[in-house]
Amino acid sequence: MLTPLPASLYVHYPFCVRKCPYCDFFSNPQGACRSRDIRYARALCEDFDSNLPWLNGRKHQSVYLGGGTPSLCDPDVVGMLISHIRPYLARGCEISMEANPGTTDRQRLEGYRKAGVSRLSLGVQSFDDRMLKALGRIHSAAQAQKAVEDALDAGFSNINLDIMHGLPGQDPQMALSDLKQACSYPITHLSWYELTLEEGTRFGDHPPMLPCDDDLQAIEDHGFAFLASCGFERYEVSAFARNGIKCLHNCNYWLFGDYLGIGAGASGKVFTGGRTLRRACPEDPQAFVEGRRGEYQEVPSQEIPFEYMLNRLRLYGDIGAAEYEKATGLPFETIRAGLEEASRMNCVELEGRTFRLTAFGRLMLNDVLELFLSEAPSHQIDHREDQDRQGSEGRNGRGA
Numbered sequence: 001m002l003t004p005l006p007a008s009l010y011v012h013y014p015f016c017v018r019k020c021p022y023c024d025f026f027s028n029p030q031g032a033c034r035s036r037d038i039r040y041a042r043a044l045c046e047d048f049d050s051n052l053p054w055l056n057g058r059k060h061q062s063v064y065l066g067g068g069t070p071s072l073c074d075p076d077v078v079g080m081l082i083s084h085i086r087p088y089l090a091r092g093c094e095i096s097m098e099a100n101p102g103t104t105d106r107q108r109l110e111g112y113r114k115a116g117v118s119r120l121s122l123g124v125q126s127f128d129d130r131m132l133k134a135l136g137r138i139h140s141a142a143q144a145q146k147a148v149e150d151a152l153d154a155g156f157s158n159i160n161l162d163i164m165h166g167l168p169g170q171d172p173q174m175a176l177s178d179l180k181q182a183c184s185y186p187i188t189h190l191s192w193y194e195l196t197l198e199e200g201t202r203f204g205d206h207p208p209m210l211p212c213d214d215d216l217q218a219i220e221d222h223g224f225a226f227l228a229s230c231g232f233e234r235y236e237v238s239a240f241a242r243n244g245i246k247c248l249h250n251c252n253y254w255l256f257g258d259y260l261g262i263g264a265g266a267s268g269k270v271f272t273g274g275r276t277l278r279r280a281c282p283e284d285p286q287a288f289v290e291g292r293r294g295e296y297q298e299v300p301s302q303e304i305p306f307e308y309m310l311n312r313l314r315l316y317g318d319i320g321a322a323e324y325e326k327a328t329g330l331p332f333e334t335i336r337a338g339l340e341e342a343s344r345m346n347c348v349e350l351e352g353r354t355f356r357l358t359a360f361g362r363l364m365l366n367d368v369l370e371l372f373l374s375e376a377p378s379h380q381i382d383h384r385e386d387q388d389r390q391g392s393e394g395r396n397g398r399g400a
């Protein structure tokens with residue numbers, strides 16, 4: 001019998017102090033509210049319990065508390081949730097939590113660590129006040145620096161920083177200076193996202209002036225070289241790990257593993273009895289608290305090859321037929337024609353039953369993905385990591 005896929009847990013916290021003009025993650029601008037958070041955390045526990053049968057006895061390898069701004073939630077409330085799920089976590093389970101530097105101090109961060117959070121992801125975005133202002137962030141550069149120092153003082157040894165580039169008014173020197181500051185800290189991970197203008201956001205409706213293509217290219221070229229010189233390995237579109245310390249949680253999405261998704265706007269995916277099922281919780285915190293949380297629905301098998309590739313091609317390295325067959329329950333033949341075509345386009349190297357994306361293929365990712373689309377008209381290509389809000393680190397992207 002095949003060993004089951006690894007399972008992870010995504011928890012969505014849907015509140016922020018205010019909405020950043022570039023952000024299309026689901027969140028309501030409501031600020032901190034302890035009584036609301038206690039009600040929400042109770043609903044999370046209840047929903048977690050009702051999802052347990054999908055695990056079939058598996059323990060979670062990783063947990064990700066994303067948002068929104070989970071650091072608005074008091075440490076004891078986060079602790080209550082972690083204690084509740086603890087019996088279902090594997091030994092050494094990675095527990096990541098996102099934090100916004102405008103909402104943290106040392107004591108609070110220490111509280112999260114004591115509550116069980118083992119990996120902190122700080123939404124720094126930039127260490128330049130001009131950039132933070134252009135992004136509508138609630139914190140200053142000094143607060144961003146302090147948040148990193150507080151996290152280190154609080155005892156976190158596994159820290160990710162989210163940094164964005166290609167920002168309005170940013171030149172290559174400014175982008176590099178953000179990376180220099182980030183890499184001066186003993187962090188394990190960096191998510192380096194190019195700003196994308198998303199439909200339905202303020203920036204999407206009123207696009208700011210972005211750096212020209214030559215500058216964007218220079219930012220990337222210098223940035224990638226600098227990160228490599230600091231020992232950061234690029235293992236995904238926008239994720240960089242030092243000393244091999246990757247984000248296990250995001251890797252599980254990209255490997256097409258299983259995950260439960262709880263909270264308003266969260267989605268989950270489970271492979272059971274040869275079928276892939278998905279559930280998307282409505283983007284409505286009140287509905288979530290009242291128990292209206294959506295149903296699992298089968299993903300039609302003709303859509304699976306595309307979904308698999310959308311996730312799996314984000315990670316660099318070899319992909320074997322057995323891995324595809326195990327994660328999808330489908331024979332390798334369902335992607336062979338697409339791979340052969342991608343190979344003719346020099347986008348993929350195909351050797352027998354193993355394949356990998358080429359450097360050219362990375363640039364042509366949308367064209368490659370199109371080869372795996374079914375005839376069904378419902379598909380849209382959006383290969384950002386969290387098109388279904390699995391976790392924040394990792395977009396096309398944003399990420400860990």
Ligand SMILES: C[S@@+](CC[C@H](N)C(=O)[O-])C[C@H]1O[C@@H](n2cnc3c(N)ncnc32)[C@H](O)[C@@H]1O
Nearest residue numbers: 022067068098100123162193194195196392398
């Ligand atoms: C849910 S947020 C992170 C945590 C927290 N809410 C915060 O902002 O500090 C996830 C990350 O996605 C990135 N991000 C969000 N919108 C983006 C966009 N339009 N383009 C590029 N990166 C984006 C940011 O780096 C952000 O930190």
Ligand code: SF4
Nearest residue numbers: 016019020023067068
């Ligand atoms: S970027 Fe973070 S803080 Fe800003 S609106 Fe999105 S989730 Fe909230």
